[in-house]
Amino acid sequence: MSITVRIPTVLRSATGGAATISATGSTIGEILAQLASDHPGVQPQLFNEDGTLHKFLNVYVNDDDVRYLGGLQAPVADGDEVTLLPAVAGGFA
Amino acid sequence: MTRYGSVLDLIGNTPVIDTSALSPKPNVKIWTKLEGRNPAGSVKDRVAYSLITTAEADGRLIPGKPGQTLIEPSSGNTGIALAMVxxxxxxxxxVVLPSNVSIERRQLLEVWGAEIIESPGSEGSNGAVRRAQQLAKDNPDWVFLYQYANPANPLAHYTTTGPEIFKDVPEITHFVAGLGTSGTLMGVGKYLKEQSPDVQVWAIEPPSGEMVDGLRSLEDGYIPPIFTDNNGAELLDRKVVVRPKESLEWTRRMSEIGLFVGISSGAIMAGAVKCALTIPDDQEAHIVTIACDDGWKYLSTGAWTDDLDEVVERAKRIIYF
Structure with a gap:
């Protein structure tokens, strides 16, 4: 299964400049683990030491925040797009 | 009542309109609360009034005493509402304002005499928050009400917006609103779940983290303290990103049913439609959304009149939400 992962500018130095990366897996946890194993510099940006998602990193499957879909267990399917975005002060303020 | 003693008496009690013509499913009604009807033009009038009256009640501000200065970061509406009050x-x-907001927002701030301190546009709202925090630290005599952390922000929605929604749409099953400071979602969400625990609360956000290119590392990230203080991660049921193109398309769709609303309202409507699509055909649902403001402040962006793809390109450089 091929999943496209969109990498935010702030993490691209750890992915050799790549803005999108293909990954395989059936859960968000598997996708991110593969990303971290292929690009070790990304690991501390994705996860806290206890293996949970970095608090300032939002991960979306097809623009839906995975924290509300089961977290690292959130399922992904062939053709899904995973987007990583830093948590920042947003709009509407 | 049609006679009022003060403009401030016009804050709140905004109308709710049936916008189900935009619903993708006949079993799902979509109701929109028109916050542009507030006197300074947005939902933030409620927050500004609550921030100021709370500070007056606890003595941080003294009405009538000369020489009192406030500092606040805002991408627009809170600053405008605070300027009026x-x-x-x-x-x-x-007001610390990112340099790349629409011209009308700057002009409205000036209408009510606010002083604008620019923060770099490339840093978005994040940069404005940081700059205001530093200025407040350097100038301890300035009053920093800090909408992102002040409990008076969600409280305004808990005591006014939430009860108004529940009174007008008691059948509500879903509440869909924008995530900025998280004040609306925390205050209304908490109130609605206390009344009707099954109400689902959906947060809609722009892809801000993609637009802010001044970010050096993830450690520059930001989560509004009121989101954490109110257990936002537990209160919300879903959080969905709506991108500029979809936001603009739905802002235009809303004008087709007569509603001239701001671009964040289009984003939130796009989110409400996504929400509607998750509801089974045999289940009746009532989604309530917020139209944060009207369209006037965004006319200069060409949102309704220019080629859609051109406006989307521009949206990457200008803060619309």
């Missing part, structure tokens, strides 16, 4: 109360307001 401060003008009426005699306080001097300094």
């Amino acid at each position: 401060c003008r009426m109360r005699g306080y001097h307001l300094k």
Whole structure:
């Protein structure tokens, strides 16, 4: 299964400049683990030491925040797009 | 009542309109609360009034005393609402505003005498928050009400917006609103779940983290303290990103049913439609959304009149939400 992962500018130095990366897996946890194993510099940006998602990193499957879909267990399917975005002060303020 | 003693008496009690013509499913009604009807033009009038009156009640601000200055970061609407209330109360307001907001937002701040301090556009709202925090630290005599952390922000929605929604749409099954400071979602969400625990609360956000290119590392990230203080991660049921193109398309769709609303309202409607699509055909649902403001402040962006793809390109450089 091929999943496209969109990498935010702030993490691209750890992915050799790549803005999108293909990954395989059936859960968000598997996708991110593969990303971290292929690009070790990304690991501390994705996860806290206890293996949970970095608090300032939002991960979306097809623009839906995975924290509300089961977290690292959130399922992904062939053709899904995973987007990583830093948590920042947003709009509407 | 049609006679009022003050403009401030016009804050709140906004109308709710049936916008189900935009619903993708006949079993799902979509109701929109028109916050542009507030006197300074947005949902933030409720927040500004609550921030100021709370500070007056606890003695941080003293009505009538000369020489009082407030500092606040805002991408627009909170600053505008605070500027109106401060003008009426005699306080001097300094607003830290990202340089790339629409021209009308700057002009409205000037209408009510606010002083604008620019923060780099490339840093978005994040940069404005940081700059205001530093200025507040350097100038301890300025009053920093800090909408992102002040409990008076969600409280305004818990005591006014939430009860108004539940009174007008008691059948509500879903509440869909924008995530900025998280004040609306935390205050309304908490109130609605206390009344009707099955109500689902959906947060809609722009892809801000993609637009802010001044970010050096993830450690520059930001989560509004009121989101954490109110257990936002537990209160919300879903959080969905709506991108500029979809936001603009739905802002235009809303004008087709007569509603001239701001671009964040289009984003939230796009989110409400996504929400509607998750509801089974045999289940009746009532989604309530918020239209944060009207369209006037965004006319200069060409949102309704220019080629859609051109406006989307521009949206990457200008803060619309």
